[in-house]
Amino acid sequence: MSDSVIQRREWTVSGMDCAACTAKVTKAVERLPGVSDVKVALISERLSLTLTDGGTEAQEIEAVVRRLGYGIAPKGQTVPGARKFVLPIEAPHDDRPVGEPAAAMTGGPAKDSAAPADRSLRWYQTGKGRLVILTGTLLVLAWAFELLTSSETGRWAFVLACVIGVAPIAKRAFEALRMGQPFTIESLMTIAAIGALFIGAAEEAALVVFLFAVGEVLEGVAAGKARDGIRALANLVPKTAIVEIDGQTREVPANSLAIGQVILVRPGDRVAADGEIVEGLGGIDESPVTGESVPVTKGPGEAVFAGSVNTEAALRIRVTREASDNTIARIIRLVEEAEDARAPTERFIDRFSRWYMPAIVAVAALVIIVPPLAFGAAWETWIYRGLALLLIGCPCALVISVPAAIASSLSAGAKRGLLMKGGAVIEAAASVTQVAFDKTGTLTHGRPVVTDLIPTSGIGEAELLQVAGAVESGSSHPLARAILARVDKAGIAPLPSQNARALVGKGVEATVAGVQAWVSSPAHAAEHGGIASDQTSVAARLESEGKTVVAVFRQDQPLGLIAMRDEPRADAAEAVRQLQALNVGSIMLTGDNPRTAEAIAGDLGMSFRAGMMPEDKLEAIRELGASGQVMMIGDGINDAPALKQAGIGVAMGSGTDVALETADAAILRDRVTDVPALIRLARATMGNIRQNVTIALGLKAVFLVTSVLGITGLWIAILADTGATVLVTLNALRLMRFRPDQEG
Numbered sequence: 001m002s003d004s005v006i007q008r009r010e011w012t013v014s015g016m017d018c019a020a021c022t023a024k025v026t027k028a029v030e031r032l033p034g035v036s037d038v039k040v041a042l043i044s045e046r047l048s049l050t051l052t053d054g055g056t057e058a059q060e061i062e063a064v065v066r067r068l069g070y071g072i073a074p075k076g077q078t079v080p081g082a083r084k085f086v087l088p089i090e091a092p093h094d095d096r097p098v099g100e101p102a103a104a105m106t107g108g109p110a111k112d113s114a115a116p117a118d119r120s121l122r123w124y125q126t127g128k129g130r131l132v133i134l135t136g137t138l139l140v141l142a143w144a145f146e147l148l149t150s151s152e153t154g155r156w157a158f159v160l161a162c163v164i165g166v167a168p169i170a171k172r173a174f175e176a177l178r179m180g181q182p183f184t185i186e187s188l189m190t191i192a193a194i195g196a197l198f199i200g201a202a203e204e205a206a207l208v209v210f211l212f213a214v215g216e217v218l219e220g221v222a223a224g225k226a227r228d229g230i231r232a233l234a235n236l237v238p239k240t241a242i243v244e245i246d247g248q249t250r251e252v253p254a255n256s257l258a259i260g261q262v263i264l265v266r267p268g269d270r271v272a273a274d275g276e277i278v279e280g281l282g283g284i285d286e287s288p289v290t291g292e293s294v295p296v297t298k299g300p301g302e303a304v305f306a307g308s309v310n311t312e313a314a315l316r317i318r319v320t321r322e323a324s325d326n327t328i329a330r331i332i333r334l335v336e337e338a339e340d341a342r343a344p345t346e347r348f349i350d351r352f353s354r355w356y357m358p359a360i361v362a363v364a365a366l367v368i369i370v371p372p373l374a375f376g377a378a379w380e381t382w383i384y385r386g387l388a389l390l391l392i393g394c395p396c397a398l399v400i401s402v403p404a405a406i407a408s409s410l411s412a413g414a415k416r417g418l419l420m421k422g423g424a425v426i427e428a429a430a431s432v433t434q435v436a437f438d439k440t441g442t443l444t445h446g447r448p449v450v451t452d453l454i455p456t457s458g459i460g461e462a463e464l465l466q467v468a469g470a471v472e473s474g475s476s477h478p479l480a481r482a483i484l485a486r487v488d489k490a491g492i493a494p495l496p497s498q499n500a501r502a503l504v505g506k507g508v509e510a511t512v513a514g515v516q517a518w519v520s521s522p523a524h525a526a527e528h529g530g531i532a533s534d535q536t537s538v539a540a541r542l543e544s545e546g547k548t549v550v551a552v553f554r555q556d557q558p559l560g561l562i563a564m565r566d567e568p569r570a571d572a573a574e575a576v577r578q579l580q581a582l583n584v585g586s587i588m589l590t591g592d593n594p595r596t597a598e599a600i601a602g603d604l605g606m607s608f609r610a611g612m613m614p615e616d617k618l619e620a621i622r623e624l625g626a627s628g629q630v631m632m633i634g635d636g637i638n639d640a641p642a643l644k645q646a647g648i649g650v651a652m653g654s655g656t657d658v659a660l661e662t663a664d665a666a667i668l669r670d671r672v673t674d675v676p677a678l679i680r681l682a683r684a685t686m687g688n689i690r691q692n693v694t695i696a697l698g699l700k701a702v703f704l705v706t707s708v709l710g711i712t713g714l715w716i717a718i719l720a721d722t723g724a725t726v727l728v729t730l731n732a733l734r735l736m737r738f739r740p741d742q743e744g
């Protein structure tokens with residue numbers, strides 16, 4: 001079918017509690033004709049696949065997933081039977097007193113109006129929850145019977161509890177079997193429970209089924225908790241906005257806002273859309289988006305994010321982005337999709353667990369058969385031990401150890417404005433050995449200011465500025481902006497200019513009043529006949545003060561020098577020190593001249609490479625990458641190629657808006673110390689994963705041995721399995737409280 005249509009489809013799947021579930025769904029869907037590239041994300045509850053037209057119908061895919069016992073609906077629609085456990089979740093940054101009436105007007109964070117798929121069920125309202133209650137009750141009744149009456153009656157109550165409890169599990173096992181998956185935790189459970197009944201261990205069989213059901217509910221709670229961190233972000237954008245139409249105000253749903261509309265945001269309200277202030281001046285708390293807890297004062301012309309809190313004055317804001325495209329929506333999409341970028345460790349564990357379950361089944365079979373046949377041991381004893389082994393065959397704890405830690409880490413990071421695109425990035429960031437910084441806008445504020453004007457003798461300052469301003473008038477380079485600001489301040493009208501052209505890494509040229517003119521670095525000035533010799537030493541002196549000097553030419557006539565200084569960020573030196581403490585080297589890459597670079601890098605305590613053309617930066621990163629893992633930090637606007645080239649490209653600050661989609665990670669605050677924070681979070685995550693793998697494998701190993709030796713029995717085996725899963729998930733959730741900005 002060469003003309004068949006190929007399309008990517010997405011669904012929301014509910015009820016997946018552990019990674020064994022995702023494996024089950026993946027395998028079942030993968031087998032269907034015309035389906036390829038299946039991705040199932042546990043935390044974001046997403047199934048996406050490529051579907052060839054003429055292959056499987058979408059309804060068929062949904063039917064298969066439903067038969068496995070999960071809820072499914074096309075993305076964006078309500079999942080039937082979806083459930084979400086209610087836990088006392090701290091919605092991050094949502095604890096500030098938002099003006100009551102205002103919140104009521106705008107809908108506020110509006111938790112209760114969340115999408116229907118999120119509608120909460122309490123744990124006991126779910127199928128699995130009811131199963132726990134039912135089997136638990138029967139268990140208690142059976143014990144009561146056993147105590148009060150003959151043990152025979154009690155035994156039947158246990159059998160009943162076991163059969164009722166195991167039925168839904170057996171059904172799921174059977175469905176999976178029909179789809180070609182003989183080894184699932186459900187099939188192991190079913191065999192173990194029924195086997196135990198046959199060897200007369202009804203009491204224990206019932207207990208095992210009950211504990212399994214409890215375990216599933218707990219796993220669901222844990223997975224739900226990991227999800228909530230991400231969901232809380234979505235709840236930060238108000239559901240409605242007050243829009244101004246023809247001088248009238250009207251309340252409309254926030255997702256219906258169109259670009260260009262003007263919305264009214266009163267003090268205490270959350271901003272409903274990404275936009276630009278048209279009127280009003282006040283403190284904006286952007287902590288929900290960037291993690292920056294100190295409100296920033298913003299006024300007309302300045303950009304605000306949806307979800308930030310307007311703390312002081314009434315603002316009129318022009319919408320610049322539709323709801324589906326606002327910064328928070330993009331962050332959420334990024335965090336959700338991050339699950340697809342799996343860490344190498346995770347892929348390894350997945351491969352491992354694919355053979356782990358069959359291997360354990362084989363061992364269990366040997367344990368059952370060999371001792372009685374070879375040594376004439378009692379069948380009953382060894383069947384019992386073999387069944388206990390089956391229960392240890394669930395790789396749940398192991399398989400969930402990585403995604404749980406990564407999901408926690410991603411949402412912990414997102415709360416603080418540290419975004420990483422998935423496990424692969426986290427794993428790489430944990431092993432960073434060298435951080436390369438772009439200078440302007442990253443280590444410095446990116447807002448240079450003119451400090452010195454040195455006209456050539458016979459030229460006035462005004463003339464120097466007039467020509468320089470004319471040449472730079474079309475440029476948005478930070479140096480150009482500095483010069484233009486100075487021209488403006490001096491009240492000089494720049495001359496008319498044409499044909500302005502950037503000389504990348506060198507300067508700009510343009511035709512000013514009919515004559516060719518340049519503004520360029522002194523090094524490049526030689527091409528125009530060079531600057532006066534007495535000015536060469538002045539330039540050198542200014543540069544060694546950390547200033548950037550440019551020379552201005554009209555034709556081949558040097559008009560003079562302009563020096564500018566771009567202040568390093570207050571925390572840049574501290575960041576370099578913290579990186580050093582983490583055993584990570586820092587290097588500054590700049591197109592500026594070596595003397596200026598040395599002055600700035602020296603103050604910050606880092607090494608540098610100067611006079612670099614954009615392609616030199618790529619080469620330098622390649623070179624650094626040969627001897628370690630390099631992280632490149634840039635503003636993401638004009639250094640995208642360098643960010644791509646680095647092992648990990650991190651966009652920092654205001655430019656992140658552009659770079660969210662292209663960089664591997666983004667730092668939303670203008671803080672250099674967030675670079676070490678990012679690395680600390682990544683390292684903590686990998687440490688957490690190592691702990692989890694140790695817990696999971698360690699517990700399995702211990703109980704494998706004790707089960708074979710007959711020291712522990714069936715119910716301990718299942719308790720160990722569930723316990724390990726819950727322990728691992730809880731440990732992963734600790735990362736949510738990790739404070740990456742704290743050292744040590």
Ligand SMILES: Nc1ncnc2c1ncn2[C@@H]1O[C@H](COP(=O)(O)OP(=O)(O)OP(=O)(O)O)[C@@H](O)[C@H]1O
Nearest residue numbers: 439440475477479480505506507521589590591592
């Ligand atoms: N618009 C301009 N006006 C004046 N000089 C310029 C301009 N653009 C570039 N230059 C000169 O070229 C040098 C390198 O500029 P470039 O923009 O390549 O630096 P960069 O590597 O992006 O900056 P940084 O490393 O500081 O972030 C500047 O230091 C300056 O001397």
Ligand SMILES: [Zn+2]
Nearest residue numbers: 018020185396
């Ligand atoms: Zn499981």
